[in-house]
Amino acid sequence: MEKAPDTYRFPVKLQLRLDWSEMDLFGHINNVMYFKFIQASRVNYWEHVGLMRDYYKDKIGPILVSTGCQFSKPLFYPDNIVIEVRVEFIKTTSIGLHHRISNGKNELVAEAHDVIVLYNFIKNEKVPIPAELRAAIEKL
Numbered sequence: 001m002e003k004a005p006d007t008y009r010f011p012v013k014l015q016l017r018l019d020w021s022e023m024d025l026f027g028h029i030n031n032v033m034y035f036k037f038i039q040a041s042r043v044n045y046w047e048h049v050g051l052m053r054d055y056y057k058d059k060i061g062p063i064l065v066s067t068g069c070q071f072s073k074p075l076f077y078p079d080n081i082v083i084e085v086r087v088e089f090i091k092t093t094s095i096g097l098h099h100r101i102s103n104g105k106n107e108l109v110a111e112a113h114d115v116i117v118l119y120n121f122i123k124n125e126k127v128p129i130p131a132e133l134r135a136a137i138e139k140l
Contacts, residue, residue: 010084010100011140014044018079029075034101038067038112041083041099049136060127063119065094069112079104087137093117093126095137 016037024030046052046062055061075081081101088096099112117126118133 010086010098012041012045012048012085014041014083014085016040016081016083018075018077018081020077023077027076029077031069031071033075034069034071034110034112035067037081037083037101038069038099038114041085042097042114042116044083045085045097048140049133051133054133055121059121060118061121062095062116063126065115065117067112067114069110071110073103073107073109075101075103075109081109082106087140088113090129090134090137092128095129 018029022029022033022036042062042064043052051062081103084100084102086098088098090096094115094117097114097116099114100108101110101112103109118129119125120127
């Protein structure tokens with residue numbers, strides 16, 4: 001799968017309510033919380049494509065290799081956010097995800113990029129992405 005253009009749709013969305021405890025001393029949502037939101041989006045995506053089900057069956061699942069976030073606007077409590085995710089690339093053993101976080105006014109507040117490898121937790125080694133998983137991702 002080639003890298004999709006920026007205009008490509010983000011097929012999986014997750015809505016979260018911001019919590020008062022996520023604020024920092026400066027009155028906005030702490031930057032560390034964005035990574036919590038990104039993790040929730042990532043896990044939600046894996047559930048959509050069946051990877052979590054497969055992990056419980058075969059002990060093959062994702063391991064995060066890298067992640068990064070570019071912040072463009074602060075978030076404030078109270079608010080709801082939407083995190084959208086799409087696949088940027090699929091290689092032999094790795095997958096790239098692109099997340100967009102929007103506030104309740106539908107303003108883009110941050111974008112994040114993850115690289116994940118598929119890992120066999122019994123053999124302790126990375127494994128090729130199975131055709132079934134690739135097909136489930138492409139179906140979205």
